[in-house]
Structure formats: C-alpha cells, structure tokens
Amino acid sequence: MSSPATTITVDFSHAKLASRNYEIAIAPQSLPYLGKKMMELEIGKKSKKVLVVSNPVIFKHYGTTVTTSLQSVGYEVADLILPAGERYKNANSLQKIYDAALAHRLERGSTIVALGGGVIGDMAGYAAATWLRGISLVQVPTTLLAMVDSAIGGKTGINHPQGKNLIGAFHQPRLVWVDPDVLRTLPAREFRTAMAEVIKYGVIWDAELFEQMLQSKRLDQLRYIKPDLLFAILSRCARAKAEIVSQDEKEGNIRAILNYGHTIGHAIEAVTNYRLFNHGEAVGLGMIAAGAIAASLNFWTEAERAKQQILIEKAGLPQQLPTDIDLHEIVAALSKDKKVTDGKVQFVVPTTIGKAMVTDQVTADTVSKVLTQNLTP
Amino acid sequence: MSSPATTITVDFSHAKLASRNYEIAIAPQSLPYLGKKMMELEIGKKSKKVLVVSNPVIFKHYGTTVTTSLQSVGYEVADLILPAGERYKNANSLQKIYDAALAHRLERGSTIVALGGGVIGDMAGYAAATWLRGISLVQVPTTLLAMVDSAIGGKTGINHPQGKNLIGAFHQPRLVWVDPDVLRTLPAREFRTAMAEVIKYGVIWDAELFEQMLQSKRLDQLRYIKPDLLFAILSRCARAKAEIVSQDEKEGNIRAILNYGHTIGHAIEAVTNYRLFNHGEAVGLGMIAAGAIAASLNFWTEAERAKQQILIEKAGLPQQLPTDIDLHEIVAALSKDKKVTDGKVQFVVPTTIGKAMVTDQVTADTVSKVLTQNLTP
Numbered sequence: 072m073s074s075p076a077t078t079i080t081v082d083f084s085h086a087k088l089a090s091r092n093y094e095i096a097i098a099p100q101s102l103p104y105l106g107k108k109m110m111e112l113e114i115g116k117k118s119k120k121v122l123v124v125s126n127p128v129i130f131k132h133y134g135t136t137v138t139t140s141l142q143s144v145g146y147e148v149a150d151l152i153l154p155a156g157e158r159y160k161n162a163n164s165l166q167k168i169y170d171a172a173l174a175h176r177l178e179r180g181s182t183i184v185a186l187g188g189g190v191i192g193d194m195a196g197y198a199a200a201t202w203l204r205g206i207s208l209v210q211v212p213t214t215l216l217a218m219v220d221s222a223i224g225g226k227t228g229i230n231h232p233q234g235k236n237l238i239g240a241f242h243q244p245r246l247v248w249v250d251p252d253v254l255r256t257l258p259a260r261e262f263r264t265a266m267a268e269v270i271k272y273g274v275i276w277d278a279e280l281f282e283q284m285l286q287s288k289r290l291d292q293l294r295y296i297k298p299d300l301l302f303a304i305l306s307r308c309a310r311a312k313a314e315i316v317s318q319d320e321k322e323g324n325i326r327a328i329l330n331y332g333h334t335i336g337h338a339i340e341a342v343t344n345y346r347l348f349n350h351g352e353a354v355g356l357g358m359i360a361a362g363a364i365a366a367s368l369n370f371w372t373e374a375e376r377a378k379q380q381i382l383i384e385k386a387g388l389p390q391q392l393p394t395d396i397d398l399h400e401i402v403a404a405l406s407k408d409k410k411v412t413d414g415k416v417q418f419v420v421p422t423t424i425g426k427a428m429v430t431d432q433v434t435a436d437t438v439s440k441v442l443t444q445n446l447t448p
Numbered sequence: 449m450s451s452p453a454t455t456i457t458v459d460f461s462h463a464k465l466a467s468r469n470y471e472i473a474i475a476p477q478s479l480p481y482l483g484k485k486m487m488e489l490e491i492g493k494k495s496k497k498v499l500v501v502s503n504p505v506i507f508k509h510y511g512t513t514v515t516t517s518l519q520s521v522g523y524e525v526a527d528l529i530l531p532a533g534e535r536y537k538n539a540n541s542l543q544k545i546y547d548a549a550l551a552h553r554l555e556r557g558s559t560i561v562a563l564g565g566g567v568i569g570d571m572a573g574y575a576a577a578t579w580l581r582g583i584s585l586v587q588v589p590t591t592l593l594a595m596v597d598s599a600i601g602g603k604t605g606i607n608h609p610q611g612k613n614l615i616g617a618f619h620q621p622r623l624v625w626v627d628p629d630v631l632r633t634l635p636a637r638e639f640r641t642a643m644a645e646v647i648k649y650g651v652i653w654d655a656e657l658f659e660q661m662l663q664s665k666r667l668d669q670l671r672y673i674k675p676d677l678l679f680a681i682l683s684r685c686a687r688a689k690a691e692i693v694s695q696d697e698k699e700g701n702i703r704a705i706l707n708y709g710h711t712i713g714h715a716i717e718a719v720t721n722y723r724l725f726n727h728g729e730a731v732g733l734g735m736i737a738a739g740a741i742a743a744s745l746n747f748w749t750e751a752e753r754a755k756q757q758i759l760i761e762k763a764g765l766p767q768q769l770p771t772d773i774d775l776h777e778i779v780a781a782l783s784k785d786k787k788v789t790d791g792k793v794q795f796v797v798p799t800t801i802g803k804a805m806v807t808d809q810v811t812a813d814t815v816s817k818v819l820t821q822n823l824t825p
Binding site: 162166169173200201202203204205226228231233234237238239240241 | 539543546550577578579580581582603605608610611614615616617618
C-alpha cells in the first residue's frame with residue numbers, strides 16, 4: 072500500500088456512555104485484509120461465526136473478496152443478501168437478518184459484518200444491536216456517504232411504515248474498515264450526494280478540509296479528486312464525526328450540529344415527496360439556505376457564505392428549487408421536524424468556517440425571505 | 449402509609465456502562481402516587497406524553513388508578529392493551545406498541561409506562577429502548593416475579609419464533625414503582641413460581657433473607673406471608689438484583705450467578721415442552737439439582753442443601769420430576785443451553801448460603817447421578 076493510510080481511534084473514554092473505543096481504518100486496497108485485522112483485534116475471540124449482510128450489487132463486486140478474507144483466517148462465514156434501497160430498510164428485512172442469525176447459530180461472541188452503504192449498515196447494525204441483546208459489529212462501508220457519515224457514530228435502525236429511522240438503537244461497531252478503492256463502482260449521483268455531507272463537515276468542524284476542497288477544480292466525480300484530497304476527505308470527515316459523537320454519544324448538544332443543512336433539507340425532501348432530490352441534494356439546498364440565514368443574522372460573513380456556495384457548485388449539487396414549489400409548504404414542514412422543542416425550530420448555523428452552533432432565534436419570516444432570495448431563480 | 453416503605457437507589461456510577469442511576473420504590477398503596485413521583489423525578493420534563501402498556505386483566509384492575517394518577521399531574525396519557533401470555537411476546541405485539549407510539553406522537557422526551565408482569569415489562573421496555581433510539585421507561589411491575597426480578601436490571605426483549613428472548617436490548621428504567629398491594633390479585637401458582645426466584649436470591653446473595661424465610665411457616669401463598677416478611681422479600685430481592693446488575697450491567701461475570709437453578713431448569717422446561725412446569729417450578733427443580741451437585745462436590749455442606757430443600761417445600765414448589773421423563777434427555781439438553789462456552793456447561797453453585805460462584809467442573813456424569821438421586825421418586 073503506497074498510498075496514504077491511517078487508523079483513527081475513536082476515543083470514548085470521556086463519553087457519557089463509556090462504550091469501548093474502536094478503530095476507523097482507512098487504506099486503499101485493504102479489503103482483502105479485513106479478516107486479518109479482525110483477528111488482530113480479537114473480534115470473534117469467543118465465536119468464529121460471522122454473518123455478512125450485503126446487497127446484490129455490492130456483494131457481486133466484493134462478496135468473494137470479503138468472504139475469502141474472513142475464511143482464510145478461520146472465520147465461519149454465512150451471508151445474507153438483502154434488496155438495495157431505503158424502502159427495504161424495514162421490519163421485514165430485519166426479520167430476515169434475525170432468521171439468518173438463527174440459521175447460522177450466531178452466539179453472543181459472534182459478529183455481523185455490514186458490507187454496503189447506509190441502508191445495509193443501519194439494518195445490519197440494528198440487528199447486531201438487538202440479537203442476543205447485542206453482538207459484535209464490523210462496518211465495511213462501500214459508499215462515500217457511509218464512509219464519512221453513517222458507518223461512524225453508532226446510530227442504527229430501521230424505518231417505520233410512517234417514518235424514517237423511528238426504530239433504532241445506539242450500537243458502536245468494533246471496527247470500521249474503509250477501502251477507498253470500492254468507490255470506483257459507486258454511481259456518480261451517489262458520489263455527489265455524499266459530497267454534500269463532506270462539505271458540511273468542512274463548514275461545521277474542519278476549516279482546513281474546507282480550504283483543501285476549495286483548491287480542487289471539481290468535486291463532482293471521483294476521477295477529479297486527487298488521491299491526497301480523497302484521503303483527506305475520508306480521514307478528516309471520519310475524524311470529525313468520531314470527535315463529535317464521542318463528545319456526545321447520545322444525541323444531545325454538540326451532536327446536534329451534524330444536522331447543519333438537514334432541517335430545511337428534510338423539509339424540502341418531504342415537500343417534494345422524496346422524489347425530486349435525494350438526501351444529499353436536499354442537504355446541499357438546506358446548507359445554502361442555512362448559510363444565507365446565518366449571513367443575514369450576522370452569525371458568519373457574506374464572504375464565508377459565498378465560499379460555501381462555490382463548494383456546492385463544484386460538487387455539482389443543485390442550487391435552486393424548481394419554480395413550482397410552494398415555499399410556504401417548506402416553512403410549514405419545518406414545524407413537523409423531529410428537532411422541534413416546545414414549538415421552536417432548533418437551527419444549526421455556522422459562526423465561521425469550521426464552527427457551528429444551535430440557535431432558536433430563526434423565525435419563520437427569516438426562513439421565508441431567505442428561501443425566496445437564495446433558492447428560487 | 450403506616451406499613452414499611454423504602455426507596456432503593458440503583459447505583460450505576462461504577463458500572464462499565466455509566467447508565468444513569470434510578471430508584472426502585474417499594475410502598476404499599478402507592479399506585480395512586482405514581483404520577484406525582486414521576487413529576488418529582490422530572491420524567492417527561494420535555495414531553496408530557498405517556499403511553500401505558502398493559503394487559504387486559506391488569507388494566508381492568510389498575511388502569512384507572514394509574515391513568516388518573518398520571519393525568520392529575522398533567523401527563524397526556526394513552527394506553528395500549530396487549531393480550532397476556534409469553535406467546536404474545538413477539539414482533540407482532542412490538543409493532544402494535546410502535547404503532548401506538550406513533551399514533552400518540554411520542555417524542556424523544558416522552559415516556560412508556562409498563563404496567564404488568566414480565567411479558568409486558570420486557571416488551572414495553574424493548575419498545576422504549578428502540579423507539580427513536582430510546583425513550584424513558586417506567587416499570588410498574590404487578591407480579592411478584594416482575595417485582596423481584598424482571599423489572600430490575602434493564603433486560604428487555606421479545607421472542608423469536610424459534611427461541612425465547614433472542615431479540616432484545618439493555619435499557620434501564622427511570623423508575624421502578626412497586627405497590628405490594630397489587631399482589632392480592634395475583635394467581636396463587638404465579639406467586640409460588642416467583643418464590644423460586646426469591647429463594648434463589650437468598651441462596652446466592654442474601655443469607656439474612658434466607659433465614660427470615662426459614663422462620664415463616666409457609667411461603668406458598670400471599671396470605672401466609674407477614675407484611676414484614678413480604679417487605680423484606682421485595683426490598684432485599686430488588687436490592688440483590690440491583691447490586692448484582694450494577695456491578696455488571698452487561699451480562700458478564702457476576703451477573704452469571706443469577707442463573708443459579710436456571711441451567712438445569714431450562715433443560716427441564718425444554719424436555720417437558722414448556723407444558724408440565726412453569727419457569728419458576730423448573731427453576732425450583734434446578735436449584736434442588738444444583739444444590740445437590742454443590743453438596744456432592746463439597747462446594748457447600750449437606751446441611752445447607754437441606755435448608756434450601758425446606759424453603760422449596762414451604763413454597764409449595766414441586767420437588768420431583770415425573771417418572772416418565774428420560775433423564776438423559778435433560779443432560780443432553782444442557783449442552784444446547786445459551787451459557788455454553790467451548791462446549792463446557794457453565795454451572796452456578798452455592799459456596800455457602802448467601803454466596804455463589806460459576807464453575808465448569810461439573811461433568812455430565814455428576815449431573816446424571818444427582819438427577820437420579822434427588823429428582824426421581
């Protein structure tokens with residue numbers, strides 16, 4: 072491995088919930104070494120049984136590599152392939168994981184390996200959280216979004232027919248194993264989508280990452296991202312997420328800043344029936360709005376807002392809402408957001424590049440004005 | 449309240465998982481004061497919504513008292529009545545709780561109150577553990593078994609069609625509220641069954657409780673138990689369970705002694721298809737066997753074993769297996785127990801009255817011999 076490689080140790084020693092620490096390891100062409108690493112970490116010391124949960128496309132590309140890697144060091148591997156897509160992140164798929172766990176006789180010392188994107192990671196993670204009241208979990212994220220976001224932090228869960236992520240648990244993985252080379256098979260739109268979350272980390276936590284990204288001519292496709300920048304993105308975002316969640320393992324104060332761009336983003340998704348924009352695209356629009364709100368209330372400067380806009384443009388993310396959207400609906404949808412406390416919308420605003428805070432000083436009027444001025448043609 | 453009353457604070461400050469401490473409050477005629485107490489503890493400070501989960505018989509007896517108690521201090525109460533019985537502790541009932549949580553719009557600061565025995569406590573507790581990744585839980589146990597055992601310790605879960613308690617989570621309640629007066633409506637067999645677990649606490653943890661019980665002429669029905677003894681049983685067992693689990697919140701070393709009598713007990717239940725004996729009766733038989741094994745291997749004395757036998761007799765628990773049971777099947781069933789590590793059965797044996805340890809020195813031969821000598825006519 073001549074390319075940069077790193078291991079980030081997520082330190083939970085000072086967290087409210089003293090979960091054990093775990094490693095986020097990032098290295099190109101590392102997928103074949105997963106089994107060896109798990110052995111080193113004594114994962115499955117008391118039971119060699121492993122259930123790999125994946126989806127058809129990912130397992131076709133990487134299933135053999137992962138299975139061979141695990142078997143070659145002595146793990147007894149079974150796999151379960153679940154259909155891809157958010158709409159399958161439900162109780163039915165979960166039951167299939169439980170059934171596979173039973174069929175493969177997973178014990179308390181056994182391990183579930185989640186090989187896939189956020190949907191697989193959330194479901195397999197939740198099954199690991201709840202099978203025999205919790206067994207070991209290894210996250211092998213295969214999408215950029217999972218690598219920088221969902222695989223880190225311990226949030227697991229499934230959807231209720233009437234709402235996303237309503238059912239879940241906090242369950243930290245024993246290891247997060249990131250091989251950037253698997254991103255070559257990631258569809259371009261999914262790459263751009265994830266870039267919205269990457270930009271978010273720059274804005275709320277990591278000014279240096281933000282500046283590095285500004286130096287890149289384009290951010291919209293993997294092939295335009297130089298290896299050093301890709302490595303910076305993966306390691307700095309993982310570190311940011313890990314630092315934020317380890318300071319606040321259960322959702323509380325500091326973790327709330329991770330919702331930057333998400334409050335208005337969720338409202339846009341809801342109003343457009345989750346069809347027009349995917350999650351990252353909606354978050355990009357949400358950041359444009361939140362950044363403009365922050366500038367209009369003097370939380371950060373107009374120049375900082377403009378720099379954020381440049382990154383969103385370089386990432387090829389949408390910068391405007393379609394003309395037929397009723398902006399009032401978006402404002403109305405805000406009040407249904409999960410983050411509402413006592414009727415006040417909790418808003419995350421940047422205070423400079425690399426720092427953010429939560430405020431309840433944002434009125435519906437301000438939101439309306441900013442949406443009109445910044446997200447319509 | 450002229451009768452004895454107590455509050456036990458479960459101290460998790462030194463536990464591996466630094467869960468918040470919580471109170472186990474025991475007081476006769478305290479049911480109408482549940483709401484007031486919850487307010488004092490600031491349960492639901494951020495959301496007044498409460499979902500009471502119960503079963504038809506219990507809710508008929510105590511539903512109005514509990515609901516009124518909660519409403520009178522400002523809680524917004526909804527209830528969900530689930531059918532009684534272990535066979536309903538499944539994914540279907542769980543889904544009904546989630547649906548009720550959604551219908552009543554439970555938020556992160558809302559509370560689930562489990563009003564019932566172990567089945568209700570386990571299911572409602574698991575729903576509270578997983579709804580929005582964990583909301584507040586108050587246990588109001590209405591059976592002796594739930595009061596001394598299942599409501600304390602944070603184990604929650606449901607059954608998989610092919611195995612009990614395979615799906616679950618650790619989730620500590622904010623409060624356990626015990627009103628001994630509700631035991632008046634408890635069927636006699638359920639009372640005796642729970643007494644097996646009470647005797648267990650005496651043997652493995654609390655010699656003083658053991659001696660107090662020996663002073664009682666009978667232990668098989670509530671009306672033979674003097675108020676002071678009942679209070680000692682409830683408070684000492686709750687304290688024992690709380691001490692044991694707070695020293696070892698996740699199932700590990702010390703908590704394993706709670707399985708005293710359960711290893712052979714589970715095997716007896718399995719071999720008799722869960723029909724002949726209920727759980728407590730099987731545990732009673734398991735304790736007879738484990739006590740005899742301990743005596744034969746000189747872990748404790750023959751005199752101590754005999755005293756345990758007297759308690760089991762006073763509790764009106766069965767002391768023999770039916771003649772048509774194949775003892776070899778019980779020995780074979782032991783190897784399928786969840787507590788097997790590397791093929792060795794982990795056995796809990798008392799080392800004196802009030803102390804126990806785990807050993808793997810018990811051979812199948814010893815078990816066979818003891819079953820023949822102690823559990824057959």
